[in-house]
Amino acid sequence: MARMKFLLDAERCIECNACVTACKNEHEVPWGINRRRVVTLNDGKPGERSISMACMHCSDAPCMAVCPVDCFYKTAEGVVLHSKDLCIGCGYCFYACPFGAPQYPQAGNFGSRGKMDKCTFCAGGPEPSNTAQSFQKYGRNRLAEGKLPLCAEMCSTKALLAGDGDVIAGIYRERVVTRGYGSGAWGWATAYGDGVRS
Amino acid sequence: MTIFASLRGAALAALAVVCAAALSPASAQAPAAPAPVRSEAAPAFSAPANERIPPAFTGTYQSPTQRPDVGLMANDTELLRALLPTRGQVTIPDQKLATLIQPAGRDWRETIKGPIRVWGSWLILGMCCVLIAFYLLRGKIMIDSGMSGRTIERFNPFERFIHWMTAGSFVVLALSGLNITYGRYVLLPLLGPEAFTSLSIAFKYAHNYLAFPFMLGVLLMLVTWIRFNIPSKVDLQWIAVGGGLFSKGVHPPADKFNAGQKVIFWSVVAGGVALSVTGVWLMFPFYFGDVASMQLMQVIHAIVSLILIAVVIAHIYIGSIGMEQAFDAMSTGQVDENWAKEHHGIWLAKVKGTPMPKMGHD
Numbered sequence: 001m002a003r004m005k006f007l008l009d010a011e012r013c014i015e016c017n018a019c020v021t022a023c024k025n026e027h028e029v030p031w032g033i034n035r036r037r038v039v040t041l042n043d044g045k046p047g048e049r050s051i052s053m054a055c056m057h058c059s060d061a062p063c064m065a066v067c068p069v070d071c072f073y074k075t076a077e078g079v080v081l082h083s084k085d086l087c088i089g090c091g092y093c094f095y096a097c098p099f100g101a102p103q104y105p106q107a108g109n110f111g112s113r114g115k116m117d118k119c120t121f122c123a124g125g126p127e128p129s130n131t132a133q134s135f136q137k138y139g140r141n142r143l144a145e146g147k148l149p150l151c152a153e154m155c156s157t158k159a160l161l162a163g164d165g166d167v168i169a170g171i172y173r174e175r176v177v178t179r180g181y182g183s184g185a186w187g188w189a190t191a192y193g194d195g196v197r198s
Numbered sequence: 199m200t201i202f203a204s205l206r207g208a209a210l211a212a213l214a215v216v217c218a219a220a221l222s223p224a225s226a227q228a229p230a231a232p233a234p235v236r237s238e239a240a241p242a243f244s245a246p247a248n249e250r251i252p253p254a255f256t257g258t259y260q261s262p263t264q265r266p267d268v269g270l271m272a273n274d275t276e277l278l279r280a281l282l283p284t285r286g287q288v289t290i291p292d293q294k295l296a297t298l299i300q301p302a303g304r305d306w307r308e309t310i311k312g313p314i315r316v317w318g319s320w321l322i323l324g325m326c327c328v329l330i331a332f333y334l335l336r337g338k339i340m341i342d343s344g345m346s347g348r349t350i351e352r353f354n355p356f357e358r359f360i361h362w363m364t365a366g367s368f369v370v371l372a373l374s375g376l377n378i379t380y381g382r383y384v385l386l387p388l389l390g391p392e393a394f395t396s397l398s399i400a401f402k403y404a405h406n407y408l409a410f411p412f413m414l415g416v417l418l419m420l421v422t423w424i425r426f427n428i429p430s431k432v433d434l435q436w437i438a439v440g441g442g443l444f445s446k447g448v449h450p451p452a453d454k455f456n457a458g459q460k461v462i463f464w465s466v467v468a469g470g471v472a473l474s475v476t477g478v479w480l481m482f483p484f485y486f487g488d489v490a491s492m493q494l495m496q497v498i499h500a501i502v503s504l505i506l507i508a509v510v511i512a513h514i515y516i517g518s519i520g521m522e523q524a525f526d527a528m529s530t531g532q533v534d535e536n537w538a539k540e541h542h543g544i545w546l547a548k549v550k551g552t553p554m555p556k557m558g559h560d
Contacts (some may be wrong), residue, residue, distance in 0.1 A: 017289065020290075040286045042286070068398065070386060070391070085395070088402055090402060091483060091492075190301070
C-alpha cells in the first residue's frame, strides 16, 4: 500500500492560501483552529519563500511517542491519526511536534485546552468514515472516497503535493532536474527521515 | 533577481543532478548520477557566488541556489540555515504558527522519553528498595525508654492543618503526575484505553486545581516553620551519629526539628517553589513564554517533582510505619514525653522549662 506523504515545494508557493481555505471549508474547521497554514519567510526581501505547513504525518511521529494516553495511531498508508475520545488535551504533542501541527479549541488555562485537532490527511478518524459524528470531530474522509487531500488538489501551482510518497518524490525530482535548482522539500527530512524512502 | 538568474543559468545543473540522485527511490533510476552524498559546495562556483552576495544580505539570507547540497534529502536544519529565519509571517491571527519548524521538540521528546522516565523510575524504585531494606534491618524505631503516659502537644491544629493540606494535595499531584509520565506503560494495559482516558482527564483537572492548595500550603509552612528550620551546630552532631536512625539507644539532641526534618522542610520549600513557578507557567500556555520555554519548564517540573516524590516517600515512611509515635505528632498532635525527650530533647526542655539535655548520648 502507498505511503502517503505531503511535499512542500517552496519554489512554487505563491502564498494564495487556497490550501488553508480549502481545508477549512472541506472539514468545517472551527474558528481558531488552523490545520494548515502558509508561512512566509523573508517577506518582502530577496529570497522570499512561502511554505504551506500542516501535520506531515511523520514516519517516527513525535506526537505518537510522547502522548501520555497513547491516543495516536498510524494507518496502513502511514497517515498519523488520533482519537478525540481518548485525547485528554494535555498539550504534550504540541511541545513535541516540529511543525506546530496540533491545535486546541480553547485558550488552555487550567488545563481546559479541549480535544486536540490536527490535519488528518483527509482521512478522518477512528470512527466509521463519513458519519455525522466522525465529520464533526475529524472532518471529511476523502481517502475513503478514493480522493486525495483537498489542500493539495486545490493548489493552483502544485507547490503542495499530497499522495504516494514515491510518486510525489518523483514529480519533485523531475521539477528539480527541469528547472535546474531546488531549495529542498520542506520538512521532508524531519518528517520522513534523512532518506527519501519511507 | 539578476543574482538568481545568473546563478541559476551559470552552474546549477550540477545541483539538479545531485538532487535527482538523492530523490531516486531506487538508485537504478539515475544511473549516471553521482553518489547521493551530501557534498560540499563545489568550489568552482561557490567562490563567485559569495562575491555576488550584496553585503546587506549576508548572514541573514543565503539563496538556496548557493547551496548545491540542499535538496530533498537535505537535513532540515540545513534547510533552516539556508533560509533563515525559521520564523516568518502568517496571515492568520494565531502568530504562534508563524514558526515554521521547531526542531527543539525532538530534544524535548528524547529528554522526557529517555533520561527523565528511566532515571525517575530508578530514583523512586530505588528509594522504595532502600526503605524496605532499612525496615528489614532496623525495624520500627521504638521509644527506647517506653511510654511515660504523659503527652505534650507537638503540633497545634493550625500546623496540622497546613501540613495535611499540603500533604493531601501533594499526594494527588504526585499520583497524577506519575500517571502522565508512567501511566501509559503501567495503567493503560490494565485499564484499557477508555477507562485510562477517564482517569487521566480526572487526574489532569485534579492536578491543575489542587496545585493551588499545594502552593498555599508551601507558603504557609514556610512562614510558620522557617524559624525552627535554620541550620545550627546541633544539626552537625545529629548528622554525625546519623540521627540515631541506625542504632538503638542513640538519641542526639534536637530542637523542634532535627537535621533530617530540616532537609525535608527545605526540600519541600525549594521544590515546591520550583514546581509552582514551572507549573503555573505550563498551566497558562503561551501566557508567559513560547513553546521553547514551556518545554524547558516541563523538563524542570518533571525532574524536581521526581526528586521531591522520592524525598517525600522517605518522609512518609519515617512518619508512619518507620517510627513509633511519629504519626501521632501530626494526627492528634500529642506525643509522649519520652518520645519527645529521645527525639527532640532541646524542644521538650524549652517547652517544659526543664534543663537542657547534655550534648551527646543519653
